[in-house]
Amino acid sequence: ESRHIIIRGNITEVAYCVQSTVDADHNIPIDYLVTNKNDSKAMGQMLRRSKTILRTNNHTALFDKGYHTGSELKTAFDLRIDTLVAIPGIGRASQAPDPEYNSEHFVYNEQNDTYTCPQGNPLKSNGSTYKGRNYRFKQYKTNKCKNCPARALCTTSKINGKVIQRSEFTQYIEQNAKRVLENPQAYKRRQAIVEHPYGTMKRQWGFDHIITKQTKLRASADVGFIFIAYNLTRIWNIIKQDNTTGFDMIETLETAINLFLACIATFANHNRKIKMALAV
Structure with a gap:
């Protein structure tokens, strides 16, 4: 039942993946689960189990960037469990020529359902939603791109100009990002908490498979x-x-x-x- 799993980057192995939930006070695992899937879809299931075990959702869960998936962040929101999930870097294809014009610098106005670019121009949606791989999204753009003096800094697109995509899970991604930025010291504890048991098991005891x-x-x-x-x-x-x-x-x-x-x-x-x- 083991599967071909991405371990990190482009490295893969036929393996099982062990998930665990570890108490921050004493580094004691309270739960574990052997799966044949990678981390990207594991967070929601482990949070449900933690809520059942602890009989409360009054705790904060720390995860590395491998768990950063919009649908899983929504599950955490629905469970009313705060998360601090590391924010992945922006892929090269999504980078603007000048990082100051990356999409995170475009301000979303929820009331008007528009984005405002660093030049102050509004980007609007046509109201349609499109189907992505595992989510739905809207597209936002403006005809101001045609004559914008900062166009070369903002986009390499020759036809449509800058296009911002907003998925159905963006609000949960933004909420998590805000918590991470507000609690940098709390997130830094993650590795010391969860890697403590694995360090003992794998390095000290030799249980590395x-x-x-x-x-x-x-x-x-x-x-x-x-x-x-x-x-x-x-x-x-x-x-x-x-x-x-x-x-x-x-x-x-x-x-x-x-x-x-x-x-x-x-x-x-x-x-x-x-x-x-x-x-x-």
Whole structure:
């Protein structure tokens, strides 16, 4: 059930993708999900699950730019969960000759449904909506482009001049961008929060791939074991630092962790022996 997935840029692998939700206070994963899709459509599903687990939507979710998808930002809005999703850079094809004339510098007037360009000219829509790949959008343009002194700075189009597209999800993208700009320090914490468990699992423990690969269900069990091992270890370390906790509780939890890790090691070793036998 694994699929050909874009890992980053143009790099692809046949793989599963592990999503996780991590608590910011103690770096404890509260949820994980093994999928065979990339990050672009994962945010909404993980937010729904977090709302169910936490029984509240009174939290802010941090994501990197791989999750920046208009429809997913709308899902977050519908769930009433604030997001801070990194804003992707503008593609080269969408860049104006002068960055000061990129579309983000065109001001949208919701009341009139128009854009105003840096030269002060209004761009209007004909009212029609067009179908994109996964969304619908309107186009905005003006005949003022023909004689505009800044045309060469604004667009390379020889016929239509500058054309602005506004999708059905633009308002949610703009709301997220505003929150990111207003909370730069909060967003910077994302990597330290979510990468903490993966750093321990993949680098310290060497769990850098899924051993059981035949089905998504089995792969999920494989990943679940390691998340449980991580959480037991992490919680034990937190409790150990709390001087008010009795020693018996710490000793009991440490024994449980060691037993569980021994089971994981046995399971992994058994799989390695099977692989070696098959290779022979």
